[in-house]
Amino acid sequence: MEKMKAIKLFLEWNPRKDFNLGLRDIGGRRAQSGNQIWKNPQIEVVTAPIPEIKPTEALIKVKACGICGSDILMAWPDEQGYTRYPYIMGNSQTPGEIIIGHEFSGKIVKIGQGIKAFQKKTGKEVFKIDTPVVAQCVISCGLCEMCKEGKFDCCLVNEERGFSVDGAMAEYAKADIRELYSLEDLKPQFASEKKMFVATTLIEPLAGVYKALINVAGGLLPGENAVVIGGGPMGLSAVALLKAMGASKVILIEISKERLLLGKKVGATNLINPNESDVYGEVLKITHNSGAKIYFEAAGIASRIWPAIDKLFQKGEPESKFILFGHGSGEMRVSHETLIGTYSSLVGSHGHSGVWRNIIRLIEGGVVDAHKMITREITLEETPKWLEILQTNKEQGKVVITF
Ligand SMILES: [Zn+2]
Ligand SMILES: [Zn+2]
Numbered sequence: 001m002e003k004m005k006a007i008k009l010f011l012e013w014n015p016r017k018d019f020n021l022g023l024r025d026i027g028g029r030r031a032q033s034g035n036q037i038w039k040n041p042q043i044e045v046v047t048a049p050i051p052e053i054k055p056t057e058a059l060i061k062v063k064a065c066g067i068c069g070s071d072i073l074m075a076w077p078d079e080q081g082y083t084r085y086p087y088i089m090g091n092s093q094t095p096g097e098i099i100i101g102h103e104f105s106g107k108i109v110k111i112g113q114g115i116k117a118f119q120k121k122t123g124k125e126v127f128k129i130d131t132p133v134v135a136q137c138v139i140s141c142g143l144c145e146m147c148k149e150g151k152f153d154c155c156l157v158n159e160e161r162g163f164s165v166d167g168a169m170a171e172y173a174k175a176d177i178r179e180l181y182s183l184e185d186l187k188p189q190f191a192s193e194k195k196m197f198v199a200t201t202l203i204e205p206l207a208g209v210y211k212a213l214i215n216v217a218g219g220l221l222p223g224e225n226a227v228v229i230g231g232g233p234m235g236l237s238a239v240a241l242l243k244a245m246g247a248s249k250v251i252l253i254e255i256s257k258e259r260l261l262l263g264k265k266v267g268a269t270n271l272i273n274p275n276e277s278d279v280y281g282e283v284l285k286i287t288h289n290s291g292a293k294i295y296f297e298a299a300g301i302a303s304r305i306w307p308a309i310d311k312l313f314q315k316g317e318p319e320s321k322f323i324l325f326g327h328g329s330g331e332m333r334v335s336h337e338t339l340i341g342t343y344s345s346l347v348g349s350h351g352h353s354g355v356w357r358n359i360i361r362l363i364e365g366g367v368v369d370a371h372k373m374i375t376r377e378i379t380l381e382e383t384p385k386w387l388e389i390l391q392t393n394k395e396q397g398k399v400v401i402t403f
Pocket of ligand 1: 068069070102103204205
């Protein structure tokens with residue numbers, strides 16, 4: 001069997017004492033809420049077999065893979081030794097170990113007979129050997145009630161590549177044709193293939209943010225204002241997309257000076273460091289008391305920032321939306337009158353089905369420049385070190401592994 005190098009996360013099944021296992025927690029293998037079950041996360045560079053493909057799958061030579069906030073949380077134990085990642089985690093196939101990584105791009109090197117047969121029927125050969133591709137990480141079943149309604153991100157039995165199925169921090173990864181998108185049309189946009197592969201690792205995070213801002217929250221009209229909380233890769237993606245939508249002011253709230261500057265580079269018009277100034281007062285001043293149409297929370301601090309947003313809802317113009325996107329803990333106390341009186345709303349979002357082609361088109365059209373968010377390229381061997389550095393280092397935008 002042929003081998004490849006990969007980044008593996010090793011885990012120990014040890015549910016917290018007061019935690020009751022649910023229907024989708026599979027002993028020793030898969031947890032629906034990782035941080036309630038998995039202990040002692042350890043990251044290692046390993047040699048693993050190259051994945052074998054099914055008829056509807058393609059084998060991809062990975063060219064680039066981004067490090068996501070969730071990768072950092074999965075590999076980072078809390079004070080009790082449990083992983084910090086609160087969502088689907090483990091490995092439905094192999095107990096206690098998984099190849100992580102889900103923000104990847106690469107080239108097809110092997111293609112299943114099922115894909116070939118299907119493409120023959122459509123008369124379009126979208127995927128062949130050497131086609132550059134990305135693959136979405138939410139693997140929906142296609143059979144459950146939610147999938148039948150087209151709500152793939154809410155699939156009742158979904159898996160996630162890099163979270164519960166082996167991922168792409170590896171020399172090779174595989175994906176089903178249902179998850180694959182061709183990057184062929186992007187080639188003329190980039191000076192080199194390498195640059196294209198690095199930039200397109202941002203398609204996954206951009207797609208998640210796009211779905212939250214547009215499909216879930218309804219977007220905004222040109223000329224309206226927006227606030228983004230958190231200047232990591234998700235927050236930066238939100239800044240870029242809000243600017244592309246025609247927002248007048250895009251106000252970025254972030255404590256890291258480096259990330260505030262990155263925010264400015266991707267389109268933020270105003271920067272607020274909450275350690276240095278009062279968020280409520282500053283947003284009102286910048287927006288001439290009208291507040292923002294959209295408040296996008298990407299830092300996982302919704303419960304901490306909420307009191308300021310609550311006051312902004314009350315003081316600003318009606319029909320504002322607070323979008324919860326960053327995973328976090330804590331609870332928000334929402335007063336009935338804030339929402340009743342202002343027609344404002346709180347919405348949450350995860351996943352990104354159905355929007356990938358639009359992100360690819362935004363990059364093709366030069367509307368979003370993903371390169372501006374990438375601050376460092378590293379090797380696979382350097383990845384364990386960087387998964388640790390990024391726990392506390394908040395100067396970087398997106399860090400990308402290249403092969
Ligand atoms: Zn991600
Ligand atoms: Zn389903």
